[in-house]
Amino acid sequence: MPDFFRRKPTFNRDDADQDGPVVPDGLWVKCHKCKDLVYSKDFERWYRVCPKCDHHARLTATQRIDYLLDSGSFEEWDRGIVTADPLSFDANGDVYKEKVQKTARKADQPESLITGRGRIRGYDAVVSATEFAFLGASMGSAFGEKFVRAVERAIELRLPFISISSSGGARMHESTFSLMQMAKTTAALSRLGEHKLPHFSILTDPCYGGVTASYATVADIIMAEPGAMIGFAGPRVIEQITRQKLPQGFQTAEFLLEHGMIDMVCRRSELPATLSLLLLHYADATMGRHQPEYAYAGTPGEEGDS
Amino acid sequence: MTEVTRAWDRVQLARKPERPHSLDYIAAMISGFVELHGDRRYSDDPAIVAGVGAFNGRTVMVVGHQKGANTRENLDRNFGMPGPDGYRKALRVFRHAEKFGFPVLCFIDTPGADPGLGSEERGQATAVAENLLELASLRVPSVSVVIGEGGSGGALAISVTDRLLMLENSVYAVASPEACAAILWKDSSAAPDAAEALKLTAQDLMGFGMIDEIIPEPEPAHEAMDATLQRASAAIERHLSEIEKITAEDGIDHLLELRYQKYRNIGSWVDRQEEILTELPSSFASAVHTND
Ligand SMILES: [Zn+2]
Numbered sequence: 001m002p003d004f005f006r007r008k009p010t011f012n013r014d015d016a017d018q019d020g021p022v023v024p025d026g027l028w029v030k031c032h033k034c035k036d037l038v039y040s041k042d043f044e045r046w047y048r049v050c051p052k053c054d055h056h057a058r059l060t061a062t063q064r065i066d067y068l069l070d071s072g073s074f075e076e077w078d079r080g081i082v083t084a085d086p087l088s089f090d091a092n093g094d095v096y097k098e099k100v101q102k103t104a105r106k107a108d109q110p111e112s113l114i115t116g117r118g119r120i121r122g123y124d125a126v127v128s129a130t131e132f133a134f135l136g137a138s139m140g141s142a143f144g145e146k147f148v149r150a151v152e153r154a155i156e157l158r159l160p161f162i163s164i165s166s167s168g169g170a171r172m173h174e175s176t177f178s179l180m181q182m183a184k185t186t187a188a189l190s191r192l193g194e195h196k197l198p199h200f201s202i203l204t205d206p207c208y209g210g211v212t213a214s215y216a217t218v219a220d221i222i223m224a225e226p227g228a229m230i231g232f233a234g235p236r237v238i239e240q241i242t243r244q245k246l247p248q249g250f251q252t253a254e255f256l257l258e259h260g261m262i263d264m265v266c267r268r269s270e271l272p273a274t275l276s277l278l279l280l281h282y283a284d285a286t287m288g289r290h291q292p293e294y295a296y297a298g299t300p301g302e303e304g305d306s
Numbered sequence: 307m308t309e310v311t312r313a314w315d316r317v318q319l320a321r322k323p324e325r326p327h328s329l330d331y332i333a334a335m336i337s338g339f340v341e342l343h344g345d346r347r348y349s350d351d352p353a354i355v356a357g358v359g360a361f362n363g364r365t366v367m368v369v370g371h372q373k374g375a376n377t378r379e380n381l382d383r384n385f386g387m388p389g390p391d392g393y394r395k396a397l398r399v400f401r402h403a404e405k406f407g408f409p410v411l412c413f414i415d416t417p418g419a420d421p422g423l424g425s426e427e428r429g430q431a432t433a434v435a436e437n438l439l440e441l442a443s444l445r446v447p448s449v450s451v452v453i454g455e456g457g458s459g460g461a462l463a464i465s466v467t468d469r470l471l472m473l474e475n476s477v478y479a480v481a482s483p484e485a486c487a488a489i490l491w492k493d494s495s496a497a498p499d500a501a502e503a504l505k506l507t508a509q510d511l512m513g514f515g516m517i518d519e520i521i522p523e524p525e526p527a528h529e530a531m532d533a534t535l536q537r538a539s540a541a542i543e544r545h546l547s548e549i550e551k552i553t554a555e556d557g558i559d560h561l562l563e564l565r566y567q568k569y570r571n572i573g574s575w576v577d578r579q580e581e582i583l584t585e586l587p588s589s590f591a592s593a594v595h596t597n598d
Contacts, residue, residue, distance in 0.1 A: 170459075
């Protein structure tokens, strides 16, 4: 049995962090942005945010869950779902199935998305988190299926849904299967909305393509981490195709905030507090209690409605 | 060097500028068409055409990507690559259709959504995503036809419909063969190989159960324009009347449930949970779920 099916907390795994800090001797961490050295234990304690320049280093899905959720509260779902390689994709000897197995070992995860339920400062929620070290957290069949199952279970359990995303987009090796996951994940969120359950989306560095253009921006509240690069097309593609010079700060979280695309930029250390406050505000609506008639009328499943 | 493959031939045919485009289909099958303009937010995107008209005796709303027949027209139409303004025009028309209970017909023909500074500033990703959300729960019957190039999210944004049809020489994929070749082959001249690997033809997608019908092209559409438009019109009528019948007999909620399941069931994955629990050696033998 491959080890990566077992969830284990794995801190200090810097090999999986492409943008991440270089570790000269394991004791000190070098900030990717300002190149300053930080004592590694402090760096982990500070949510892998540089105390000098506030650079938010990329996190693995496991680190993300560990930072955000109450200790020991996470119950993972559907860990066994992996791609079936529908196209037997082979890019001139670069075989997708082999690539998946290799990347699974490297990332210590069987797929690019983790889903489950947990608590944020005591508030229950269903959570999905992407694993960027797994083929750039690209969205393929397994990702889509896990995501939709999690949303459907949130509806059954009447829990809010929180997605944490960083991704290169749809997974090319599954072609139209991947493309259709954009429709599939979004359709599931449409149902979540019909049941008056909130979706909070957290965009983290980097988030592009099919993920930004589907479930991740179909949310009741969208927040992003400082400095995160977020967009539809990547800056290099835009420059190549249009020969436009891109402005300073283009596609950063702050740029999106300025253009009205997200609700807030939220520092990593403040995410648990912000989310738990939101979960508090939406608790009554989520539980379907103490809501005025007009808010609760028409909720599917209430009046024998299918 | 790579040789020209069959999938690659389809890509070339799908992109032929002489091929009929959305406005040709509209002229042939929609009577009394009134084109509607603008997203009511910022601008009117010429890469998306939209309007109201009659299709075989019923009022419908039509939305399509619009490519040009020559370079000049293509520059005006941005090569059929909509920006957020185009998707928001489509969104407005979808909501309009829902308000009046008109079915929606969409024609798909784009290399993809526009990659540009202005498009990013005005929220290209959000515009695409919001259309996916709207179409998933739109309370009127909907049919889309891929008439040329089905380019990624930019195509999907107006094609999440009850029925999805493809012309025989049209293609639909997650990325262009050129982009796929550049990224995975690290050589954009490998585009013909990438086209083959992406399984992007109508035949491929029919095999995966993702589309509902292939509209045949005994001769390529640009060489037999009238016959092609007639065949497309007949296929759309057949599917539209089927879903109208479902709606009339079982109600719109039933149609929406069918639409949900249609997309819900697309995927190709295996569940190895059993193996994890029993610690059996890994294999792909367990329950393969493929869309059917
Ligand atoms: Zn720093």
